Amino acid sequence: MNTLSIDVETFSDVDISKCGAYKYAESSSFEILLFAYAADGGEVQVVDLAAGEKIPQEILAALTDDNVIKWAFNANFERICLSRYLSDMGLLRDAFLSPESWRCTMVWAAYMGLPLSLAAVGRVLGLEEQKMSEGKSLIRYFCTPCTATKTNGGRVRNLPSHAPDKWAMFKAYNKRDVKVEMAIQHRLAKFPVPNFLWNEYHLDQEINDRGIRIDMAFVDNAIAIDARSREELSGRMKQLTGLDNPNSVQQMKGWLSQHGAETDSLDKKAVLELLKNAPPELAEVLSLRQQLAKSSVKKYIAMKNVSCADHHARGTFRFYGANRTGRFSGKNIQLQNLPQNYMEHLEDVRTLVRRGDFESLNVLYDSVPNVLSQLIRTAFIPKEGRKFIVADFSAIEARVLSWLAKERWRMDVFESNGDIYCATASRMFHCNVVKHGENGHLRQKGKQAELACGYGGSVGALKAFGALESGMKEDELKPLVDAWRAANPNIVEFWWVVDRAAKDCIKERSTKVTHGIRFIYQSGMMFIELPSGRRLSYVKPRIGENQFGGESVTYMGLDLSKKWARIESYGPKLVENVTQAISRDILCYAMQTLRTMDIVAHVHDELIIECDEQVSLPLICEQMERTPPWAEGLLLRTEGFECHFYQKN
Known part of the structure; x- marks a missing residue:
């Protein structure tokens, strides 16, 4: 056996959309219901584990054999669920199956500029067999707890015996998913994902498996302090305005209008504008509104939701989440958009929150919600006896753009x-x-x-x-x-040289090269090949007409509303894609260089490494800023610091 294509259907009482796959599979209620597989592209088999059927011994052996390549769409889910299953059977020593022999069809789709859902990829590729539309309702019925009612006899879970017809359809759905995944592989076979990208994916999976530790005592008290703060702020607003619900946008806009302050919105920008000329009585209400509008506590709740039994948040990074550039995106907690911290005496303030000392915070600071917002990063801590080294690239995009344009x-x-x-x-x-x-x-x-x-x-x-x-x-x-x-004349020239290269590539269906970047037309696709060898994909490119009546590059992709649509682009935008993509490749090169270290997180161009106290910060920075062999002449610089809780230096 060389390859195994897999899809599983599971049950857990944990909400995966809020808590992620790791905590989902950790639940005591977790079980695999159906296991569909195909060995070496053969006939798809479905094992009905819920009915007591057993996974064949040779398939169990293949799951732990790194010489057998395992394929799945969003393979992280299958790998984590099967890790739990094999651990329960005593067939797995480590916490998780090694990602080394796993491949993800979703990553392949993203690499090709396609959507990130199995159903959408099937539609875009026009596959003969499509994902079954009944899937969502079947998953809701069998895979999540149900509400106890008189009609269902007070049960909190639907079993196969409660709806045999639905269960038969669910098995067909499970089987169809594997067929669709295999069809995607077949359709994309002439556009293989390069091996170095799979190596990056495996490293990403290792980082997601490792997770980052959360100070749960701090998080619990931050949530409690926020609740008390909101109660006091709401009470004060009711007292000042006489409104039943001062959090209501309509009620607040009406009250402001009665007091001579007209506004169409109460978003952050609008409130700041109103505050510029507001009299004292309105200014206090608007200030209270600002504080109540702080949604930072949601991050603390997300941490609590995602935190596993060992207080580690896992699975917070999505590999190739931005399929235009290949950059990472966040999941669950969303580390990519954490608030900045700029207050002094950060450790002292953090100690007050960790102790749950609301009174001191209320006396010392004008806004408790603002304090909690600035402390969000500090909820991430290293293991006992270890430290964080936080290092990031200085002005990475500006450096890459200057290097490309030869400015x-x-x-x-x-x-x-x-x-x-x-x-x-x-x-x-x-x-x-x-x-x-x-x-x-x-x-x-x-x-x-x-x-x-x-x-x-x-x-x-x-x-x-x-x-x-x-x-x-x-x-x-x-x-x-x-x-x-x-x-910056060379950068401006670079924009339009790239614009011409892309248009000529599409018109002539040929290959164009400029500034070390290759524009390739192949089988109805335009690829931009980067110096690293990685390609950016543009589906069904055409020459269109822009709003000024001139020519523009268009292609099919996910628009801002995440719909599959025709998108217009031009030279400067393509330069942005290329520059950000190369910056991403440099980060991945640094991550590979530092692979022996425990990378626990990365945020944009920054790495967070958990290490022993004696590890040298300058040495980490020196290794991180090594220029890749494919980027000769590019000058990199990193800056870093050490800490015992995460922060922005």
Whole structure:
């Protein structure tokens, strides 16, 4: 046996959508109901474990044999569930099956720019056999607890005997899923995922298996403090406004209107705008509204939901979650969008929360919700006797873009460890700019332009990055864009060289090469091959017409609403895809370099490593910033720090 295609149907009283696969499979109620498999692409077999059938011995042996490649769609779920099953049988020594011999059809679909659900991939590929639409209702019926009623005899779970017809259909559904997965593999066979990407996937699975420790005493008290804080804030708002429910947007808008403050929205931006000119009595209400609107406690609840028996959060990263660039995305807790911390005496404040000392927090700080928000990162802690090393790449996208476009002056800034925002402002305004020094006020404009303009952004992008909120005037935004572009002629040229290469590739159905990047047309696909050898995929590319009447590149993909639709692109946007994708490849190269270390998490361009106290921070940073062999001339720099709870330094 060389390959095994697998799909399982399971039961657990844990809500997988809130708690993730690891805690789901950890439940005492967990069991595998159906196990469908096909060996070496043969006939699909279904083992009805709920009816007492047994998985054949040779299949059990294959599950623990790293020479047999196991395939599944969202393979992490199958691997974790089967790990629990084999552990219960005494057939697995480690906590989880090694990911080394597992392959994921969902990752393959993502690599090809396809949707991330089995049903959607089947539809897009036009497979003869499609995922059965009855699946959701069958899963709801057999795989989750049910509400006890008089009609169902007070039971809290539906068994096969309660609906034999549905159970027969469920077995057919289980079998069909394996057939669809195998059909996807067959259809994509001429576009194989490179081996180095599977190695990255295996490392990702190791990190998800390892998990990161949560300080549950801290989390429990943070949730309790938030509840008490919200109760007091709501009481004060009721007292000030006389409203039954001051959390109601409609009631609050009505009250504000009665007091001379009209607003269409009560989102963060609108409340900040209202506060600028609000009289004291309105300002207090709006400030209370701001505090109540803090949703940070949801992160603490998510931590509690996901935390396994050993207080570790597992499965919080989705490999190839962003299928346009291949970047990672988050699941459950969403470490990718944690609030910043900027308050002083972080450890002391954290101690107050861990002790549940609401009174001291209330006296010392204006906003308890804001304190809890800033402390979210600190809920992640290393094991006893160990520490975290947190290291991240400095200005990674700016460095990659400069290297690709051969913008020499920028590379010189990076080589001398200069401040790219000051250097940008100096070139834009033709004067010397020093942080906190000569012409220091111009640095902010350099920073805004640097963040907004690198991928063709103009006035709208500057506004999105907060240019007006930072004090800039509307009439200075366009000149700022023009100044940035004039200071970076090679980057601007790079945008349009890429634009021409992509269009010519599609028109001529040929291969074009520029700046070390290959544009390849193959079998109705456009691939952009990166220096690492990884490819970005654009499905059914065409030349369309943009809003200005000119030519544009279009392709099929997931739009902002996650619907499969035709998407328009152009040079600067393709440059953004390429730059972010290469930045992702550099992070993965660093993760492979540091693979012998216990990487417990990664956030954007940052690695969090749990290690012994004697491990050297400079050594970790030195290893992390090694330039990959495929990126000769790219200058990398990392900065890091040590801590005993996670934080933003």
